[in-house]
Amino acid sequence: MRAPIGEFDAVRPAAEALDLLVxxxxxxxxxxxxDVPAEQxxxxxxxxxxxxxxxxxxxxGQDILEQSANCVVVAGKRGGESxxxxxxxxxxTRVDVNGVVRRQxxxxxxxxxPMDTATGETGMEYGGITPIGLPAHWQLLVDAAVVDLPYVLIGSGSRRGKLIVPGKAFAGLPNAVVLEGLGVA
Incomplete structure (x- = not known):
């Protein structure tokens, strides 16, 4: 099997790599x-x-950068609640934490x-956090530019391995909100 983006030696459907996923x-x-079939x-x-x-x-390869996305955990605080x-x-790009995220x-x-909070709450490794498998009650804020890509390289939950997923799949994840301008240069 060949990856839809990048050049990788070991490529297979994620459903056949469950032993490598957290x-x-x-x-x-x-x-x-x-909406996107699991085989993709x-x-x-x-x-x-x-x-x-x-x-x-x-x-x-540098060309991977334009087709990859980072997933970061943020904390919003209001009235003593986080x-x-x-x-x-x-x-x-970087996340517009003090603008788009704070308002959303x-x-x-x-x-x-904090790293301990991000890894502890997600059950994922720092440097591998992915939007697939997040806690069910969390909002997932997705930059519209990510959804527009045919395929996107993201973390796999651990530092070993990555997932390649059609961009449109992120809009259908639980509690996903697609936002313009979430990622800024």
């Missing part, structure tokens, strides 16, 4: 019910040392969640 991601793939979710096995975007692009959510933006969450203040 539990919440494997469960989400196993129970996939989105692809797993590529990659070396964990190349998991971070900059080193990944350096190792696998709300966690995830944001998915193109890797070439109805928070007075928004910031990136």
């Amino acid at each position: 539990t919440p991601v494997a469960d989400a793939v196993r129970g996939w019910g989105g 979710l692809i797993h590529v096995d990659t070396d964990p040392q190349w998991a971070d975007t900059a080193t990944f692009v350096e190792h696998y 709300t966690l959510a995830a944001c998915l933006v193109l890797s070439s 969450l109805g928070s007075r203040k928004a910031s990136f969640a």
Whole structure:
């Protein structure tokens, strides 16, 4: 099997790579019910040392950057209460935490969640957090530019491996909200 983007040695449908996925991601793939068929979710096995975007692009090619997205966990605070959510933006952009995210969450203040909170709440590894398999009650804020791509390279829940998913699939994930301008240059 050949990946729809990038050049990878080990490529297979994500449903055939459940043993390489962390539990919440494997469960989400196993129970996939989105508009995009599960067979279009692809797993590529990659070396964990190349998991971070900059080193990944350096190792696998600059063209990957325009077709990849990062998922980050944010915390919105209002009146002593904190709300966690995830944001998915193109890797070439950054999340507009103090503008779009803060307004969408109805928070007075928004910031990136601490690493321990992000990994503990998601059951995923830092550097591999993905929008597939997030806690059911979380909002998933997705930049419209991600949804517009034919395929997007994202984390797989661990530092080993990535998922390649049709962009339109993200709009159909639980609690997904597609927003213009979530990712800024």
